[in-house]
Amino acid sequence: MYGLIGRMLIAPGQRDAVIAILREGTGGMPGCRSYVVARDPTDADALWITEVWDSQDHHRASLALPAVQAAIAKARPHITGFGERFETEPVGGVGL
Known part of the structure; x- marks a missing residue:
């Protein structure tokens, strides 16, 4: 699996x-196991995006x-x- 965690400034x-x-x-992204959009609790103008994919190729596609x-x-x-x-290498978890 391929993971990505990134901060977006808004x-x-x-x-x-x-x-x-x-x-x-x-929605409906092939190979996407998890896509989480979260507010940054310390910065009103930032988001965190946490993604888990079957592979890095799925993410690119x-x-x-x-x-x-x-x-x-x-x-x-x-x-x-x-x-x-x-970038991370997820090994398991809830929902994966």
């Missing part, structure tokens, strides 16, 4: 809009899906940058 006041966009545009491309395009004006990014 324009002030736009975090809930980006959450809605990501939740709407990320998801970026070409029309729904994912549309979500990226819609959210892009509200994203001001990215913070920490960690």
Whole structure:
């Protein structure tokens, strides 16, 4: 499995809009075991995205899906940058 944890920085006041966009545009991604969008409790303008995939290739392929491309395009004006990014190798857990 392939895991990715990343911090997304959002324009002030736009975090809930980006959450809605990501939740709407990320369903039905082949090979995705878990995709979690979470508010950063210490920064009102940041999100954490935690992903678990069957493989890194599945993750790469998801970026070409029309729904994912549309979500990226819609959210892009509200994203001001990215913070920490960690790749992991999940070995199991609830829901996996």
